Amino acid sequence: MQSLTCARGRRVLFEQLDATLAAGEAVRVTGDNGRGKTTLLRTLAGLRLPHAGRVCWQGRDVHAGDAFAEGDLLYLGHENALNPDLTAVENLTALRTLHGRQGDIRAGLRRFGVDTIGDRPCRTLSAGQRRRSALARLCLEGARLWLLDEPAAALDAAARQVLGDVIGAHVAAGGLVLFTTHEALDIPQTPVRSLAL
């Protein structure tokens, strides 16, 4: 990102943010509530237009349209992207096809410990179970860049451990992860860079 300036409404959230990130890095975006962490992640994903500045992925401008055409991006927002009337398996199957990923959904659910409830409508799951089901997407292959907005929200310690392992494995394999979190998230054997707003 170059000279990135983001605003919400008339309020400028942050200005002139410069950073270059490479493969094999884990970056934690820090800042108090309201500083614009979510806005930053959404801008990096291409969902929001920056007020000024550019975001480039592999040399291509993210907002020009086709930077992530190979499906390089996995974005996990505050919401789980799980329709309450469908089961976790149904939701994730649709998402997998839409994002062009490969991988076993049930294995992913098993990793996060929610495979036994994968066939119930998501409205019957607790907040933690839903979050874990949404995180199962991380176990699918195909995305090199992960933008995770508060992935550890509503997770207990065991689940956070699994999450840390998964992120660590991805980084070790050459992926790039940017995330925000309010809870302690330990990523074993991986130095975590900090990006402060």
Place this chain on the structure above:
Amino acid sequence: MSGFLAMLRRDLLLLARQRGEAVHHVLFFLLLVALFPLGTRPAPDLLLSLAPALMWMAALLAALLSLDRLFRPDLEDGTLEQLLLSREPLALLVLAKVAAYWLGGGLIFVLVSPLVGLLLGVPAQAIPVIMLSLLLGTPVLGLIGAIGVALTLGLQRAGVLLSLLVFPLYVPVLIFGAGAMQAAIEGLPAAGPLYMLSGLLLLAISLAPLAAAAALRISLE
């Protein structure tokens, strides 16, 4: 293509889970038509002359009232931003969603229309044209409505604004649809307006998803 089918399958699955929707449409149509004669004298000739307008107004209103479920649930549970980030062209996904929406709404109208025609005293030979005009016209209502919903998605209470935006765009469908029904009721050839409706449908299928996709991106910024 696989994305289109995946989207369609998912939305049809949702529709099957929420079976109540289809029944609502049927009841709405019948109720509106049943209420109308109570507001005037139920003379057969009067009702017959107003039948096309009445059926199309019911279709328009039902479309407007149900359009919200096209994108709002996806916005609320976070699926919509995933759709924006998917590899498939967003316009194609929009088309799949509108198709599923129509199968659960407009198609119901088409199937119930003979019954409604009966209530209004429409002659039997006009029924096929009536059904055909609704078959061609209701998808257009959904497609154009999708643009309106996408534009107003970020707003809290978008209902009346949506109507204001979308009603002027519905005028050609209303004119040709009602025109076809009118011609059929009077025993005249209805080919002209039906051809125009088909033209509108083709135009809507090709252009509306693109506009709605652009509107979705704008609304989510």
Place this chain on the structure above:
Amino acid sequence: MLMRWFHQLGSPPYFQMLARRLSPWLAVPAVLLTAWGFYAGLVHAPPDYQQGDAFRIIYVHVPAAWLSLFVYTAMAVAAVIALVWRMKVAEAFVIAAAPIGASFTFLALVTGSIWGKPMWGTWWVWDARLTSELILLFLYLGVMALENAIEEPRSAARAASLLAIVGVVNVPIIHYSVEWWNTLHQGPTVTRFDAPAIEWSMLLPLLVSALGFTLLFAWLVLVRMRVILLRREAGSRWVREWLQNP
């Protein structure tokens, strides 16, 4: 070179300066031409032998109707520029032009109604032209309402631009469908809005009024755009400098 000028025009500070310089050049001819056109039509021209003096209102009605369509088209062109190039100045044009275009449409409707009253005996008739103008008014109001409803200013402008583009594609379709509907239900009208052959003494005031209206629109839209841009860019440096030495 044209592209360079085009992009330069898109920069708000440059545009502000240009618009301010152009203003008097537009305002004076606008008022003069419109006044002349009105005088020539409303006062000077001979009354029509069939429709008498009410016919004179055509000199306001026809230019207003022409402008209502012209402004919508201009709005749509600016909307395309705003969306494709993300130009703030183009966005400002769309927002500025909409109420002006709506006013012209309203004027066309009112004068059309006034014209029709002596002939039809009622204030409103579902004539093809008037009905099309009415729907055009709703299209304008939709664009204005949408822009007003969305809080984030740039998203609001972009949404309104998209709606304007969708509307402009529909305008010919709506016009044709209303014409079709009208001929179906009323047959050929006895009195039509378009005179079969307009002779020069009538045409000249019409054209002059139309030109006057166009310049009036250009002037008003530039004034509105200047205000809109100042308000939107209120936090930035060039606005502060501008306000210090206007």
